[in-house]
Each structure stands twice: as C-alpha cells, then as structure tokens.
Amino acid sequence: MSDQRLGRLYAVLQERKSASADTSYAASLYQKGLNKILQKIGEEASEVIIAGKDAEQSGNNQALIYEMADLWFHSLLLLAARDITPQQILDELERRSGLSGLAEKAARNLSQEH
Numbered sequence: 001m002s003d004q005r006l007g008r009l010y011a012v013l014q015e016r017k018s019a020s021a022d023t024s025y026a027a028s029l030y031q032k033g034l035n036k037i038l039q040k041i042g043e044e045a046s047e048v049i050i051a052g053k054d055a056e057q058s059g060n061n062q063a064l065i066y067e068m069a070d071l072w073f074h075s076l077l078l079l080a081a082r083d084i085t086p087q088q089i090l091d092e093l094e095r096r097s098g099l100s101g102l103a104e105k106a107a108r109n110l111s112q113e114h
C-alpha cells in the first residue's frame with residue numbers, strides 16, 4: 001500500500017538530517033530552516049492549484065499528479081522536520097472516519113468557541 005512507501009520516504013528524510021547539503025536536497029532545506037520548508041509548501045500548493053485548473057480544462061491529470069507529488073514530498077519533509085510521523089496524520093484521519101465532514105466541521109467550530 002502507498003502509505004508504506006510514504007513511511008519509507010519519511011525514514012529517508014529523517015536520515016537526511018545528518019546528510020550534507022551538497023549531496024542532499026532534503027538536507028539543504030533543513031539547513032535553510034523551517035521557514036524555507038514552509039515557503040516551498042506554499043509554492044508547491046500554488047502549483048497544485050494551477051495544475052488542477054489546467055487538468056479541468058485539458059482533461060489531462062498528468063501535470064496535477066506531478067505537482068501533487070512535489071507537494072506531498074515537501075509536506076513529508078515538514079513532518080520530518082517537526083518529528084511528526086505520517087502515522088500521526090493517518091491516525092487523525094482515522095479518528096475522523098465515519099464522521100461526516102459537515103459534522104466534523106461543526107464540532108471544530110464548537111471547540112473553537114470554548
């Protein structure tokens with residue numbers, strides 16, 4: 001299943017914390033700091049939006065798949081930088097399963113009022 005592959009990539013990204021920025025893209029971003037990683041996520045999210053609109057117009061999803069992979073990669077890098085495991089995100093999604101998105105949103109709004 002794909003989440004095993006995400007887990008393997010996450011493990012590589014953890015290892016890259018001690019790698020040289022000259023040989024590792026992940027290491028180069030860690031060394032630039034969290035703000036740089038967050039900036040990359042913003043850029044990749046913008047590229048996903050553009051690719052999503054293009055996919056709707058052209059009927060071709062290829063560029064959207066490519067840009068989404070970049071966004072997932074940089075999101076995994078952020079998780080690794082903060083020592084959050086992919087499993088913790090899957091657990092949060094699991095916690096929400098069986099609950100309508102509308103009901104979940106109502107519960108969120110209630111908890112923000114308190």
Ligand SMILES: N=c1c2ncn([C@@H]3O[C@H](COP(=O)(O)OP(=O)(O)OP(=O)(O)O)[C@@H](O)[C@H]3O)c2ncn1[C@@H]1O[C@H](COP(=O)(O)O)[C@@H](O)[C@H]1O
Nearest residue numbers: 009012013016023024025026027028040043069070073074
């Ligand atoms: N899956 C990826 C992956 N996806 C995207 N990218 C990089 O993410 C960058 C995003 O694209 P941009 O167009 O924004 O790149 P850019 O213009 O070079 O970036 P900036 O100079 O603007 O920062 C590119 O440099 C891609 O190579 C990735 N880099 C590495 N991996 C994997 O991560 C692991 C660790 O990689 P290293 O740290 O490089 O060893 C390896 O298993 C790699 O396969």
